[in-house]
Amino acid sequence: MKKIFSFTKKKKHPSGTPDNGSVLSAGYELKEKDLGKVHKAALVGDLAKLKQLAKKNDINQLDKENRTALHIACASGHVEVVHFLVESKAKLNLCDNQNRSALMKAVQGQHKRCMSILLENHADPNLVDINGNTALHLVANIPSPSLAALLLQHEANINAQNKEGFTPLTVAVRENHIEMAELLLGENADVNCMDKDQRSPLMIAAGNGQIGMLRLLLEYKADITLKDAKGWSADYYAEMNGHHPCSVLIIEHGTQMNDGLSLSQQGPSKKKKRMLLGSPFQDVEAGFSLGGPATDKDDFEDNSQSESLSR
Known part of the structure; x- marks a missing residue:
């Protein structure tokens, strides 16, 4: 609270x-x-x-x-x-x-x-309170992208970790503040930062059923293969907490990444080579895209039970 x-005594203020x-x-x-x-x-x-x-x-x-x-x-x-x-x-x-x-x-x-x-x-801007939070952690919890931008202009440490190992990005993800997370990621926040339990932001979002946040993190190349101290992956966090759509999204992303890697290793096909030689209609195979950050936060509720920043 x-x-x-x-x-x-109540007084009128000037x-x-x-x-x-x-x-x-x-x-x-x-x-x-x-x-x-x-x-x-x-x-x-x-x-x-x-x-x-x-x-x-x-x-x-x-x-x-x-x-x-x-x-x-x-x-x-x-x-x-x-x-x-x-x-x-x-x-x-x-x-x-x-x-x-x-x-x-x-x-x-x-x-x-x-x-x-x-x-x-x-x-x-990088002093820490009794919980290890910097001013940027507090801003991420509010959230206020404009205040975050101001702090970053004055050399606030974007990847500072508090006593729980949370960075400002982790805080934004935990609270499902998509706009704040997007700003931090755009300023090169570490998308794969791990807390003291070796949980990544992707694992936290998956465990909370935050599908819009998941899309954003995956767009910024969050690593779906990471595992926490218990050996649990982001996909497992989603399944364990009953967030099937999040699990599907992660699995599909992994499949697309693997398919894209296989295609790049094979090199261009003969058909593609012929077309590159002179055809004005180059039917180049479409790349996989995750699209822009989703903002449909209401589709899936954030069921996070983790504690908020100390007041």
């Missing part, structure tokens, strides 16, 4: 009110009595108050949960406050008790402008 802000994204995934449960003056000003977006406090107070001071004012401003989406804190030399890579940076809190709240300010000032 994703936490939202809670207060002992003009810097958080956008709707912070309500969805800010990730902090806060009580005013537990916050110092600097943190309170950052929470409500009171820039004028914060500027006064910054003259006599350390803007990098930590609360009981090791959060800075920058953490809270980023979680809340207060762009002007974030800009002021960065200009005032706030430390960008300090981490809270969950080992999450201000950038990660901006990611969770989907506050792109806050992210841009941090990244342009060299915030590290």
Whole structure:
């Protein structure tokens, strides 16, 4: 369950009110009595108050949960406050008790402008939280392709693995986020990355009955011959979980690949050679194509029972 802000007293916020994204995934449960003056000003977006406090107070001071004012401003989406804190030399890579940076809190709240300010000032996109997740893992879980693209522009590690061995692509596959997976694959994410149990994204998609995701992974040359630590292949994952259409798709793909390989080894037939010599109608044998990524996610439900990213 994703936490939202809670207060002992309800107050009207000034003009810097958080956008709707912070309500969805800010990730902090806060009580005013537990916050110092600097943190309170950052929470409500009171820039004028914060500027006064910054003259006599350390803007990098930590609360009981090791959060800075920058953490809270980023979680809340207060762009002007974030800009002021960065200009005032706030430390960008300090981490809270969950080992999450201000950038990660901006990611969770989907506050792109806050992210841009941090990244342009060299915030590290590859810090990891207590579960080994980077900012890109968090984005893949949301999902938000535009935020992922922003992180990748600033050298986020596309194949970083968390403690489960999941890369951002594995997370996108597990959650059946096809658009996110397609973006990552297009940026050269490893389609055959293995988690700590030696499961590939193809195995996960097959086990969950995600036929659209399977088509996408196969288009990007996912290896159907890989086996996990128990010796199970993607085809076996599909059959074991009752996803017959997924099993058929994998088997057909393997057959097509084998047929294509056999044809290439044989070389052109005599008939084909004659036609290549001068016929304007070259009846070249059609190659096998898997087509574009499918988007019919509703055809087969994602029955994944695996846990979500730690909040």
